[in-house]
Amino acid sequence: xxxxxxxxxxxxxxxxxxxxxxxxxxxxxxxxxxxxxxxxxxxxxxxxxxxxxxxxxxxxxxxxxxxxxxxxxxxxxxxxxxxxxxxxxxxxxxxxxxxxxxxxxxxxxxxxxxxxxxxxxxxxxxxxxxxxxxxxxxxxxxxxxxxxxxxxxxxxxxxxxxxxxxxxxxxxxxxxxxxxxxxxxxxxxxxxxxxxxxxxxxxxxxxxxxxxxxxxxxxxxxxxxxxxxx
Amino acid sequence: xxxxxxxxxxxxxxxxxxxxxxxxxxxxxxxxxxxxxxxxxxxxxxxxxxxxxxxxxxxxxxxxxxxxxxxxxxxxxxxxxxxxxxxxxxxxxxxxxxxxxxxxxxxxxxxxxxxxxxxxxxxxxxxxxxxxxxxxxxxxxxxxxxxxxxxxxxxxxxxxxxxxxxxxxxxxxxxxxxxxxxxxxxxxxxxxxxxxxxxxxxxxxxxxxxxxxxxxxxxxxxxxxxxxxxxxxxxxxxxxxxxxxxxxxxxxxxxxxxxxxxxxxxxxxxxxxxxxxxxxxxxxxxxxxxxxxxxxxxxxxxxxxxxxxxxxxxxxxxxxxxxxxxxxxxxxxxxxxxxxxxxxxxxxxxxxxxxxxxxxxxxxxxxxxxxxxxxxxxxxxxxxxxxxxxxxxxxxxxxxxxxxxxxxxxxxxxxxxxxxxxxxxxxxxxxxxxxxxxxxxxxxxxxxxxxxxxxxxxxxxxxxxxxxxxxxxxxxxxxxxxxxxxxxxxxxxxxxxxxxxxxxxxxxxxxxxxxxxxxxxxxxxxxxxxxxxxxxxxxxxxxxxxxxxxxxxxxxxxxxxxxxxxxxxxxxxxxxxxxxxxxxxxxxxxxxxxxxxxxxxxxxxxxxxxxxxxxxxxx
Numbered sequence: 001x002x003x004x005x006x007x008x009x010x011x012x013x014x015x016x017x018x019x020x021x022x023x024x025x026x027x028x029x030x031x032x033x034x035x036x037x038x039x040x041x042x043x044x045x046x047x048x049x050x051x052x053x054x055x056x057x058x059x060x061x062x063x064x065x066x067x068x069x070x071x072x073x074x075x076x077x078x079x080x081x082x083x084x085x086x087x088x089x090x091x092x093x094x095x096x097x098x099x100x101x102x103x104x105x106x107x108x109x110x111x112x113x114x115x116x117x118x119x120x121x122x123x124x125x126x127x128x129x130x131x132x133x134x135x136x137x138x139x140x141x142x143x144x145x146x147x148x149x150x151x152x153x154x155x156x157x158x159x160x161x162x163x164x165x166x167x168x169x170x171x172x173x174x175x176x177x178x179x180x181x182x183x184x185x186x187x188x189x190x191x192x193x194x195x196x197x198x199x200x201x202x203x204x205x206x207x208x209x210x211x212x213x214x215x216x217x218x219x220x221x222x223x224x225x226x227x228x229x230x
Numbered sequence: 231x232x233x234x235x236x237x238x239x240x241x242x243x244x245x246x247x248x249x250x251x252x253x254x255x256x257x258x259x260x261x262x263x264x265x266x267x268x269x270x271x272x273x274x275x276x277x278x279x280x281x282x283x284x285x286x287x288x289x290x291x292x293x294x295x296x297x298x299x300x301x302x303x304x305x306x307x308x309x310x311x312x313x314x315x316x317x318x319x320x321x322x323x324x325x326x327x328x329x330x331x332x333x334x335x336x337x338x339x340x341x342x343x344x345x346x347x348x349x350x351x352x353x354x355x356x357x358x359x360x361x362x363x364x365x366x367x368x369x370x371x372x373x374x375x376x377x378x379x380x381x382x383x384x385x386x387x388x389x390x391x392x393x394x395x396x397x398x399x400x401x402x403x404x405x406x407x408x409x410x411x412x413x414x415x416x417x418x419x420x421x422x423x424x425x426x427x428x429x430x431x432x433x434x435x436x437x438x439x440x441x442x443x444x445x446x447x448x449x450x451x452x453x454x455x456x457x458x459x460x461x462x463x464x465x466x467x468x469x470x471x472x473x474x475x476x477x478x479x480x481x482x483x484x485x486x487x488x489x490x491x492x493x494x495x496x497x498x499x500x501x502x503x504x505x506x507x508x509x510x511x512x513x514x515x516x517x518x519x520x521x522x523x524x525x526x527x528x529x530x531x532x533x534x535x536x537x538x539x540x541x542x543x544x545x546x547x548x549x550x551x552x553x554x555x556x557x558x559x560x561x562x563x564x565x566x567x568x569x570x571x572x573x574x575x576x577x578x579x580x581x582x583x584x585x586x587x588x589x590x591x592x593x594x595x596x597x598x599x600x601x602x603x604x605x606x607x608x609x610x611x612x613x614x615x616x617x618x619x620x621x622x623x624x625x626x627x628x629x630x631x632x633x634x635x636x637x638x639x640x641x642x643x644x645x646x647x648x649x650x651x652x653x654x655x656x657x658x659x660x661x662x663x664x665x666x667x668x669x670x671x672x673x674x675x676x677x678x679x680x681x682x683x684x685x686x687x688x689x690x691x692x693x694x695x696x697x698x699x700x701x702x703x704x705x706x707x708x709x710x711x712x713x714x715x716x717x718x719x720x721x722x723x724x725x726x727x728x729x730x731x732x733x734x735x736x737x738x739x740x741x742x743x744x745x746x747x748x749x750x751x752x753x754x755x756x757x758x759x760x761x762x763x764x765x766x767x768x769x770x771x772x773x774x775x776x777x778x779x780x781x782x783x784x785x786x787x788x789x790x791x792x793x794x795x796x797x798x799x800x801x802x803x804x805x806x807x808x809x810x811x812x813x814x815x816x817x818x819x820x821x822x823x824x825x826x827x828x829x830x831x832x833x834x835x836x837x838x839x840x841x842x843x844x845x846x847x848x849x
Contacts, residue, residue, distance in 0.1 A: 075264050
């Protein structure tokens with residue numbers, strides 16, 4: 001409870017003290033980016049997970065997609081997409097959305113092989129997601145299970161920014177307004193047909209660039225203003 | 231490439247110039263891309279050292295004088311900061327919509343250019359050159375159905391082949407060439423063709439390097455020259471010449487040499503077609519004879535189109551024939567009615583005046599009479615004269631003008647002073663009606679008669695229109711009724727409804743806008759030409775029209791007009807009436823791209839002219 005008030009940097013040090021050497025230790029050992037930094041200059045990692053459901057305790061990560069933003073441009077050379085091997089059968093209703101079949105999943109890598117790369121990419125950077133609790137909680141659950149400590153990360157959430165923009169303009173929010181693919185056309189961003197972790201991460205990255213540039217047109221945009229309070 | 235980036239590959243692979251890249255290069259491409267967002271109003275380009283591809287949104291590019299150079303829309307590429315060609319003046323711009331950009335480093339772009347010459351070619355050329363290349367592609371199309379309409383080169387050979395024996399001296403050969411008055415000879419050895427010598431060889435390979443002329447001809451001849459079969463079609467021969475840069479081709483039949491064909495022969499053959507027709511027009515004794523000759527006009531149109539004659543020259547050829555037919559009809563009328571009571575000029579309006587007629591154009595004409603004209607006394611004569619000619623033209627396939635802009639209409643059969651009054655009124659107090667007439671009567675040319683009468687009228691038109699800014703503003707506003715069919719997202723906007731559903735109206739949305747632009751520019755600068763290309767050239771380099779823009783417009787016109795001619799030739803061949811409505815599926819992907827470029831050139835010019843002439847300030 002207090003930890004949340006004391007801020008992410010405090011949480012990071014606390015978690016670091018608990019964790020034994022390994023990928024999460026290395027990750028937590030890297031200081032977070034200064035909140036006063038300009039979003040136009042820092043490195044941000046846009047990430048999206050496809051999961052078998054919404055409960056990190058019961059459900060599994062099916063795939064991970066991420067792409068880096070550096071100096072306010074998305075670098076496709078950093079694009080990374082992996083399928084996670086899940087040993088349980090994938091529930092049919094979620095397969096409809098992410099279209100990952102049992103066979104594809106079986107050909108993926110176990111999460112313990114993939115998580116170190118995710119942590120390494122996020123170290124010293126900011127995580128960007130659309131509706132970030134999914135990414136935060138699922139990665140944190142995996143970290144607890146594998147490394148015995150929680151995952152702490154500074155987060156930008158485009159859904160939260162969207163919500164703030166609506167509220168600031170006194171617009172009532174209709175159901176679905178804040179979905180990634182409904183927010184994008186407001187910034188004249190193209191529609192992507194594919195629906196998977198990487199293309200959603202990319203779509204989120206572009207949306208963030210558009211939102212930040214519109215909120216702070218032509219001037220520095222302080223990271224602190226965008227960080228999620230969660 | 232992550233397969234998930236396939237969508238980016240798919241976006242690029244169907245667009246110029248990326249269509250030219252191999253699958254391998256295309257697969258590697260997405261990973262090299264950076265994506266950036268520009269809010270509306272942001273400066274462009276955001277960074278140097280990159281080429282940009284517009285993924286969504288729009289960018290306007292300006293030159294050093296803040297004049298609009300180009301508009302970039304979805305899929306358009308901007309590579310000025312990579313300086314592949316000389317530094318463009320159009321280097322800075324602004325996002326006019328929220329825009330998402332794909333970026334590729336200049337280093338990567340240059341590597342792609344090295345890997346793919348076709349891709350590289352795109353960057354070595356401006357819009358202008360790209361259009362030119364596209365025109366050439368069309369004109370080189372070897373559509374077999376077009377080709378069957380054409381003449382075999384064998385039929386063009388008039389002379390026995392002029393040959394010399396291998397081993398003859400250069401001087402002897404030169405003497406023979408001047409004696410026979412030919413620009414080239416074939417060199418034979420044991421009845422076999424072994425070489426070719428042209429005037430150019432004599433200059434460059436002999437005189438220029440100081441040979442005495444006593445050397446054997448073999449020393450300067452082109453060895454084993456390229457030959458063509460007599461059954462080759464002329465268009466094919468032209469293409470071979472263009473590609474190989476040989477202007478002389480020995481022609482063989484069943485392996486036997488039968489003569490030589492030159493670039494000049496091929497060019498002459500094309501004009502000979504129309505010259506032939508013109509001679510028949512002169513020989514015609516009756517209207518029925520003229521009708522017979524005119525029946526060959528669509529065929530001429532077709533043949534010229536098939537023979538890769540430019541749209542501009544086809545328009546000229548057809549208009550010249552219409553002039554001849556008109557002149558012949560007037561002579562016949564005078565023979566029947568007696569000499570005219572007062573001097574007159576038969577004036578052509580519209581496309582005939584502009585020398586841009588196609589074989590099925592309507593007739594637009596008027597009579598300009600000397601001021602001694604007395605309606606009560608003389609009009610019966612001119613009414614009959616007008617009727618004779620107009621009926622004759624109609625019978626020849628130049629149908630009556632639906633707007634009644636013909637000399638048979640008493641309003642358009644008037645003495646000079648009345649015409650001067652008309653134009654003064656139209657220019658000084660423009661109305662919707664006068665705007666409607668402008669495309670006919672502001673393109674006016676004397677065809678035959680006492681043409682000096684026309685000079686004072688033309689002077690008045692040019693002087694008055696130049697001085698009347700309000701008239702020019704109205705003209706511009708009127709011109710904006712015809713806009714290129716590009717939508718908000720710079721896609722084609724197709725015609726809707728009726729029999730022309732889902733087509734592009736090349737005439738009203740491509741050719742007419744350029745004609746309107748050229749007319750307005752010429753009137754605003756007091757330039758005499760009536761032909762669109764001549765008008766553009768006359769106005770090029772002025773404050774209103776940069777030389778570059780003039781060339782771009784000229785190329786855009788030629789490109790659109792050649793697409794139209796091909797379309798019409800196709801229809802004529804299928805026995806359908808020719809029209810201007812082209813379904814996009816008739817065009818190749820590349821032609822569609824080029825057509826968009828052409829339309830964009832028009833759009834850019836229209837927008838700058840609306841501001842320039844204050845058409846946006848009219849109520």
